[in-house]
Amino acid sequence: MATLKLEIQGRPGTISLRTFASVISNSFRILDDLDSGISRQPNGSLNWVVKDLFVHSLGLLIQPRSKLSDKDFGPEVAKAFVSGLDQIEREGTTPPYLSEEGMESVRRLLKTIGQDGATGLTTEYVGKTTNVTIQASANIEQLIGVRHHSIGSIEGRLETISIHGGSRLVVYHNITHKGVTCKVPADLLHVAKDHLGRRVNASGIVHYNGKGEPIRVEVQDLRILREKEELPTIEEVSGSEEDFTGGLTTKEFIQSIRDD
Numbered sequence: 001m002a003t004l005k006l007e008i009q010g011r012p013g014t015i016s017l018r019t020f021a022s023v024i025s026n027s028f029r030i031l032d033d034l035d036s037g038i039s040r041q042p043n044g045s046l047n048w049v050v051k052d053l054f055v056h057s058l059g060l061l062i063q064p065r066s067k068l069s070d071k072d073f074g075p076e077v078a079k080a081f082v083s084g085l086d087q088i089e090r091e092g093t094t095p096p097y098l099s100e101e102g103m104e105s106v107r108r109l110l111k112t113i114g115q116d117g118a119t120g121l122t123t124e125y126v127g128k129t130t131n132v133t134i135q136a137s138a139n140i141e142q143l144i145g146v147r148h149h150s151i152g153s154i155e156g157r158l159e160t161i162s163i164h165g166g167s168r169l170v171v172y173h174n175i176t177h178k179g180v181t182c183k184v185p186a187d188l189l190h191v192a193k194d195h196l197g198r199r200v201n202a203s204g205i206v207h208y209n210g211k212g213e214p215i216r217v218e219v220q221d222l223r224i225l226r227e228k229e230e231l232p233t234i235e236e237v238s239g240s241e242e243d244f245t246g247g248l249t250t251k252e253f254i255q256s257i258r259d260d
Contacts, residue, residue, distance in 0.1 A: 003051055004078040005124040007059030009131075014117030015058050023121065024060075026109040027081075033102030034080045037172055037179055039073040040197065042160050046074055059122075078125045085123055086130040092139035094213050099160070099170050099179030103215075107144050110137040142210035153203035154180055154214050155225065161192055171202055173214070184219045191222055199225040 006027055008015055032044050039045040045068050051061040064074025084095030085106070094103065112118050113134050121132040160170035160179075167189045169182040182202045184192060192200075204220035 001063050002075060002078065002126050003061045003063050004081065005059065005061050005122070007054075007057050007122040007124075008112075008118050009057055009120035009122060010117045012055055012058065016116035019112045019116040019118050020058060022112050023109060023118075026105045029105040030084075030098070030102055030109065031077060031081055033099055033105065033179075034077045034084070034097050035073060036160060037097030037099065037102075037170075037177070038076050038080060039068075039071075040157075040159050041068075045071070046077060057122075075126075079128070082123045082125045082128050082130050085121075085132050085136065086128075088139055088143070089130065089132050089136040092142060093211060094143050094176070094178050094209075094215075096177035097172065097179060100181040100215055102179065103140070103144055107140050110140055113137050143213070143215075145209065146207040146215065147210045149205050149207045151204070152206040152214075153201055154182075154206065154217060155199065155201045156180065158192060158196060158198055158200045161189075161196060169202070169219075171200060171217075174199075176213075178213065180214050181216045182219050182222075183216070184222065188219060188222050191224070195224045199227060201225055 006023065008020065008023055028048065031046070031048065035044040035046050036042055046064045046066060048062050048064055051063050053060045064072070064078060066072040066074060080095070080097055084098060087093060087095045088106065088110075098106065109121070110132065113120055113132065114137070120134075123130045123132070154171060154173060156171040156173045158169055158171050162168050167184050167186060169184060169192050170179045171182050172179055180202075201223040202217050202219045202221075203223075205218040206214050207216040207218075209215050
């Protein structure tokens with residue numbers, strides 16, 4: 001089974017217990033957030049176990065254990081953890097499958113760099129290594145917090161519903177798969193509950209970060225979108241115009257023209 005490596009860079013004997021605890025706790029919050037987004041299981045699909053500890057710097061090796069009998073999302077989650085931190089370090093953009101809460105955990109994780117003996121972080125999974133520096137800590141400040149807002153909408157898949165601290169949803173964006181927090185009024189909450197896992201369009205006041213990415217929507221309207229397999233075919237939309245196509249369906253008529 002593949003192993004995820006978490007390592008705090010710095011001289012042994014200088015890294016504080018508070019820093020070590022912060023790295024571990026926030027890393028697990030990030031893994032749980034990624035797990036929910038990737039597996040579509042609101043309570044997550046994985047348990048993580050410690051395989052080994054090492055002290056030449058300070059770190060540990062961990063492995064995922066699936067709670068599901070028919071699917072193991074561990075490899076995808078571990079890969080997303082390493083590549084996500086790499087994306088923040090190199091590109092300064094929000095990685096896929098991280099919600100607003102998940103990004104706050106990343107921010108707390110990165111704030112440990114340069115503090116109490118920690119000079120950097122290293123993550124590794126199946127040969128992919130990411131060295132996280134203070135640059136990532138600077139980059140994430142552009143991704144956290146609202147810089148401007150406007151009327152608009154987002155489309156994506158509704159995967160999470162929470163009523164703690166007010167009714168909110170997490171919708172994973174169609175293109176980026178980034179988790180966008182959607183605050184909904186009580187009268188729309190029952191609509192969301194009935195359509196968990198469906199594609200939706202959430203419109204209202206959209207809040208953007210410093211990179212122009214949507215991070216939150218104050219929802220005024222929530223529309224349930226049809227899946228691809230539910231969309232009508234060409235024949236169902238256009239039917240057959242006998243006077244024009246000679247009794248052929250639109251698809252058959254177009255094919256006949258191509259064959260000529």
